[in-house]
Amino acid sequence: MKKAEKRLVLLGAGGHCKSVLDAVLRRKQYNKIYITDPDILRGTSIMGCPVIGDDTVLPKLFQEGVQEAFITVGSIKDTSLRYKLYHNARNIGFTFPNIVDPSANVSAFATLADGIFIGKNVVVNAGASIGKMSILNSGSIVEHECVVGEFSHIAVGAVLCGNVVVGDHTFVGANATVIQGIRIGAKSVIGAGSVVLGNVTTSFSALGLYKGETL
Numbered sequence: 502m503k504k505a506e507k508r509l510v511l512l513g514a515g516g517h518c519k520s521v522l523d524a525v526l527r528r529k530q531y532n533k534i535y536i537t538d539p540d541i542l543r544g545t546s547i548m549g550c551p552v553i554g555d556d557t558v559l560p561k562l563f564q565e566g567v568q569e570a571f572i573t574v575g576s577i578k579d580t581s582l583r584y585k586l587y588h589n590a591r592n593i594g595f596t597f598p599n600i601v602d603p604s605a606n607v608s609a610f611a612t613l614a615d616g617i618f619i620g621k622n623v624v625v626n627a628g629a630s631i632g633k634m635s636i637l638n639s640g641s642i643v644e645h646e647c648v649v650g651e652f653s654h655i656a657v658g659a660v661l662c663g664n665v666v667v668g669d670h671t672f673v674g675a676n677a678t679v680i681q682g683i684r685i686g687a688k689s690v691i692g693a694g695s696v697v698l699g700n701v702t703t704s705f706s707a708l709g710l711y712k713g714e715t716l
């Protein structure tokens with residue numbers, strides 16, 4: 502019997518799309534990958550995959566049997582576009598796979614929700630739990646028993662030591678280090694290179710050496 506075609510649509514054709522696409526292509530899990538983006542000319546090829554228009558093509562694509570979608574716009578201070586694109590695609594009926602680069606080291610004892618991107622050389626250790634639609638970018642480390650909320654982004658090279666909790670819609674910048682047991686509230690921003698030694702409240706920006714209120 503002929504093997505069913507596996508097809509995926511990526512929403513957003515920018516830099517983050519290229520990181521995700523590289524992982525998808527390495528995995529060789531899909532026969533056909535489409536990309537939507539309102540700002541890129543239809544027919545443009547990105548790493549061999551066609552841009553097929555903006556999001557208005559999604560209902561037709563779903564009717565044609567493409568069932569899986571992945572949000573490939575990134576987020577730093579604002580997750581609202583990722584959130585909007587996710588809800589739009591979910592309402593059409595799409596489901597969201599996890600995309601894990603083959604170089605990542607993810608414990609079998611970690612829990613992953615849906616729509617998560619895990620980039621090159623990421624480590625996710627035992628007992629960690631990653632919320633839906635989160636991004637663990639290249640080289641980040643999520644140590645044992647950490648909890649990362651929904652729609653959060655752990656940027657390149659950031660380190661969450663053991664038992665850290667990161668709220669929903671939160672950004673932890675490149676090369677930031679969060680020491681063990683720290684709680685970071687929802688919708689917070691941790692600047693690139695920060696060292697977080699104390700808890701961070703909701704919707705707060707921590708920059709540089711952050712001792713919080715607990716030390």
Ligand SMILES: CC(C)(COP(=O)(O)OP(=O)(O)OC[C@H]1O[C@@H](n2cnc3c(N)ncnc32)[C@H](O)[C@@H]1OP(=O)(O)O)[C@@H](O)C(=O)NCCC(=O)NCCS
Pocket residue numbers: 577578638656657673674675676690691692693694695708709
């Ligand atoms: C935290 C961040 C989002 C703030 O951006 P912003 O709101 O545009 O802030 P500004 O650049 O206007 O900086 C505001 C102030 O914070 C300081 N600041 C900004 N980022 C900082 C950082 N990471 N560490 C320490 N101080 C920082 C600036 O020097 C400036 O100080 P001043 O008011 O004394 O001049 C941004 O600097 C940052 O760290 N982005 C993360 C980039 C990253 O990790 N990318 C990886 C993507 S995978």
